[in-house]
Each structure stands twice: as structure tokens, then as C-alpha cells.
Amino acid sequence: MGRIRYGLWWLDQATTGPRSRVRAVGDGAATVGRELRWATELSVRSTVAGIDHVRPEPWGDRKLLVLVTVIAVGALAVALVLGVGMARWAMTLSNAMPFAAVGALAVGLAFLPLAYLVFVSKRRGRRS
Structure with missing residues (x-):
């Protein structure tokens, strides 16, 4: 095994923990983003439906x-x-x-x- 390959293998082994934590945080952020988008879409739909039914006096x-x-x-x-x-x-x-x-x-x-x-x-x- 050459020095470059050994260096790359060592770097891969040394960064396994931080990469998995970053991946977990990214997955959590993506889940939160999907939930926020879904909640925003529902809020907009209900607001639009409510505006359609308003009859001011x-x-x-x-x-x-x-x-x-x-x-x-x-x-x-x-x-x-x-x-x-x-x-x-x-x-x-x-x-x-x-x-x-x-x-x-x-x-x-x-x-x-x-x-x-x-x-x-x-x-x-x-x-x-």
C-alpha cells in the first residue's frame, strides 16, 4: 500500500465519526424542512379557503x-x-x-x- 492510499485510508477512518454526525444532522434538518413546508402549505391552504368565505359587513x-x-x-x-x-x-x-x-x-x-x-x-x- 502506498503512502497516498494509506493517507486516504487514515483520513477516511479519522473522519468517520464526524461525517456520520454531519449526516445525521443533515437528515434531521431535511426532516424538519419537510415538516415546515408541509405545515406552511396547510396554513396557506386554510388561509386561502378562509378568505374565500369571508363576507365583511x-x-x-x-x-x-x-x-x-x-x-x-x-x-x-x-x-x-x-x-x-x-x-x-x-x-x-x-x-x-x-x-x-x-x-x-x-x-x-x-x-x-x-x-x-x-x-x-x-x-x-x-x-x-
């Missing part, structure tokens, strides 16, 4: 008032946090835009419920 004045009040309080809290953060940012850091970008995202997310209110209150035609 116009909300009453009291429910709309409560929702708008909650949105207003949340928007006030977001504005307060953004105002304090922007003031600190303007005083200390020049050219730091991530805070401003996050603030713009937060304001956009605050307007999403208002857009939902506009479209949920529309009356739809009868479905059969």
Missing part, C-alpha cells in the same frame, strides 16, 4: 368610533416616539438615515388601518 358607529380612537392613540404614540427620536438624531448625528426610514415605515403602517376602514365600510353586492 359594514360596522356600526360605535365600533368605528372605538377603532378610530385606538388608531388615533397609536398614531399619537408613534408621533411622540418619532418626534423625540428625530430631535435626538438632528442634534447628534449627521447623515444617519435609518431612523428616518424606520419612522417613515411606522407612519405608513399607522395609515394601513385607516385605509382598511375606508374599504371595509363599502357595501358589497349580493353574492349567491
